[in-house]
Amino acid sequence: MSKNKLIGMWGFPDPEILNQIKLKYPGFEIIDLDQNLNHPNTELLPDNSCKIIKNIVDNAVYLKNNLELIIASVGEEKCDAGRFAARILTELGFNIIETKYNKTCTKKIKIPVSTSDLPLKQKVLTIMDNIIVPVKKEFRIKKADYGFWGVPPNDISILDLFPDNTHVYGWTRCVEAGAPADLDLEMFVDENIPTVFYAQTFCAKMQLGKHLARKYNGLYLDVDDVASNSVKAKIEAFIRLG
Amino acid sequence: MTKLIIDAGTSWSKILEISCKADFKSIILSVNKDFQQYQIQESKFFYDKDNKKFFGNLFLIPSTLAATLPVEFDNATGHMVKKRIKSGGYYENEVISLAYGAKKLVKNLKDATIVDIGSRDLKWVQFIDGKYKDLDWNSSCGSVTGATVDMLCKFYNVDPNKISIQTEKIPLVCGVFAMEKIMDDISKNTPADIAIAKYLHGIAYNTWKFAKKPQKMYLSGGFCSNNCFTETLKLYCDVVPLGRYVLLKGLF
Numbered sequence: 426m427s428k429n430k431l432i433g434m435w436g437f438p439d440p441e442i443l444n445q446i447k448l449k450y451p452g453f454e455i456i457d458l459d460q461n462l463n464h465p466n467t468e469l470l471p472d473n474s475c476k477i478i479k480n481i482v483d484n485a486v487y488l489k490n491n492l493e494l495i496i497a498s499v500g501e502e503k504c505d506a507g508r509f510a511a512r513i514l515t516e517l518g519f520n521i522i523e524t525k526y527n528k529t530c531t532k533k534i535k536i537p538v539s540t541s542d543l544p545l546k547q548k549v550l551t552i553m554d555n556i557i558v559p560v561k562k563e564f565r566i567k568k569a570d571y572g573f574w575g576v577p578p579n580d581i582s583i584l585d586l587f588p589d590n591t592h593v594y595g596w597t598r599c600v601e602a603g604a605p606a607d608l609d610l611e612m613f614v615d616e617n618i619p620t621v622f623y624a625q626t627f628c629a630k631m632q633l634g635k636h637l638a639r640k641y642n643g644l645y646l647d648v649d650d651v652a653s654n655s656v657k658a659k660i661e662a663f664i665r666l667g
Numbered sequence: 668m669t670k671l672i673i674d675a676g677t678s679w680s681k682i683l684e685i686s687c688k689a690d691f692k693s694i695i696l697s698v699n700k701d702f703q704q705y706q707i708q709e710s711k712f713f714y715d716k717d718n719k720k721f722f723g724n725l726f727l728i729p730s731t732l733a734a735t736l737p738v739e740f741d742n743a744t745g746h747m748v749k750k751r752i753k754s755g756g757y758y759e760n761e762v763i764s765l766a767y768g769a770k771k772l773v774k775n776l777k778d779a780t781i782v783d784i785g786s787r788d789l790k791w792v793q794f795i796d797g798k799y800k801d802l803d804w805n806s807s808c809g810s811v812t813g814a815t816v817d818m819l820c821k822f823y824n825v826d827p828n829k830i831s832i833q834t835e836k837i838p839l840v841c842g843v844f845a846m847e848k849i850m851d852d853i854s855k856n857t858p859a860d861i862a863i864a865k866y867l868h869g870i871a872y873n874t875w876k877f878a879k880k881p882q883k884m885y886l887s888g889g890f891c892s893n894n895c896f897t898e899t900l901k902l903y904c905d906v907v908p909l910g911r912y913v914l915l916k917g918l919f
Contacts, residue, residue, distance in 0.1 A: 644802075658761060662766065662802055
C-alpha cells in the first residue's frame with residue numbers, strides 16, 4: 426500500500442472545490458478512485474453493480490488509512506450509484522465532500538484531445554488526467570475515420586484495439602469540454618463515422634449507448650469487468666469490416 | 668510446399684492441407700492410429716480470394732486430437748490455436764473469418780445474415796448491398812449449445828439424425844441451464860429424443876432472435892447437418908445451410 430497521503434476523487438468534481446482542496450492540502454496526491462487499481466473486492470456492493478462504482482468502494486476501503494478525504498461527484502455529472510456510494514462511504518467513516526457540477530456547454534466547446542492524433546487510450550487518459558492536473562499542451566487534430574462513444578472503460582486495454590484516427594464522443598468528450606452533465610453533447614456523434622458505443626454493464630448509460638448504436642448503425646457494447654475475447658473480436662471486426 | 672490452414676473450434680477442428688500429397692494424414696496417424704475413423708472429408712480443387720486454383724485435402728478431427736499434433740499452422744482461426752502459428756503466418760478472429768468465408772460462399776449479399784453456431788457460441792454477420800452492415804457474437808448466454816446437444820445424444824443414446832421437430836420449445840439458449848430442464852423433462856417420462864428436440868427448438872428460436880429475426884438465414888457450423896435443427900429453424904425463416912467450413916474458407 427502506498428504511504429503517500431492521498432485525496433480521493435471520482436467523476437468530475439466541481440473544479441472550484443477541487444482547486445480549494447488542492448490549495449488546502451499541498452503535497453497530497455490526488456487519486457481517481459474510478460480506476461481499476463486491482464485492489465481486493467470488498468463485496469460491499471451487490472455483484473450486479475457497475476464495476477466503476479465497485480472500484481470506487483474497493484479502492485477507498487483499501488486506501489482508507491492514506492485517504493485524508495474524498496471529493497465525490499454526486500450530481501447529474503456522475504450517477505445515482507455514485508451518490509449512493511458517497512453515502513455508504515460516509516457511513517463507513519470516510520471524510521466525504523460531495524460536489525455537484527451540472528454545468529452544460531457554451532456554444533463553442535474546446536475538445537482538442539478528443540479530436541487529436543493521439544492513440545485512443547492516450548486520448549481518454551489525458552482527458553481524465555486533465556481533471557486533476559490541467560494539461561497545457563498543443564494537440565494535432567486528425568480527421569476521424571472511427572468513433573468511440575462512452576466512459577473510460579474499466580478494462581482500458583480495449584482502447585488499444587482502435588486506430589489513432591478514432592475520435593472520442595459521449596461522456597468522455599463532455600469531460601474534456603468541461604460539461605460532464607450536458608446530455609445534448611453526450612448524445613452527439615458524427616453520424617457518418619462508424620462508432621463503437623460503449624457502456625459499463627449495469628450502468629444507466631447502457632440505455633443511451635444501445636439507443637444511439639441503433640440510431641447511427643454503430644456497434645453497441647457493454648462490458649462488466651474485463652473484456653472477453655468475443656468483445657475484442659467484435660471491435661476488431663467492426664473496424665476491419667466497416 | 669504443404670500449407671496448413673485451420674479453424675480450431677472448441678470441439679472440432681477443420682483443417683485444410685494445401686498439397687497434392689496427403690502428408691497430414693500420416694502425421695495424424697503417427698499420433699493416433701484411431702484417426703482412421705476420421706477420414707479426409709474432401710480432396711479437391713479450391714479457389715483462393717484471387718480466384719487462383721489449388722488442390723487441397725479437407726480434414727475434420729476432434730480439437731483434442733488437433734492439439735496433440737506436432738505441427739504449426741500457416742493461417743488460423745478459432746479458440747484453440749492462437750499459439751501454434753508459424754512465423755509469418757497469421758491469426759484471424761472468428762467473426763472476420765465468418766464474414767470473409769460468407770463473402771466467398773454466398774453469391775447474393777444484397778441482404779444476407781450469416782450465422783455460425785459453434786460448440787459453445789453464436790455469432791453472425793449481416794451484409795446489405797454487398798457491404799458489411801452489422802454483427803454480434805454471444806459467447807456467454809449462448810454458450811455450450813452444440814456441445815450440449817452432442818453430449819445429450821451420446822448420453823441418452825439418441826441418433827441426432829432421427830430426431831423429429833417439436834413445436835414446443837425449451838426456451839433457453841444456454842446449455843448449462845438447459846441441461847437441467849431437459850433432464851427434468853426426461854424424469855417426467857418425456858422420451859429423450861423429444862426433450863432434445865425441444866431444446867433444439869429453443870436454440871433455433873434464440874438463434875433467429877439473436878440474429879435480429881432475419882427473413883433468410885445462411886447457416887454455418889455443425890448444425891447444418893442436423894436435420895431437426897434446420898427444419899425447426901425454418902419455422903421462423905428461410906434457411907440456407909453453408910456447411911461447417913465457412914470460417915476455414917474465410918482464411919484463404
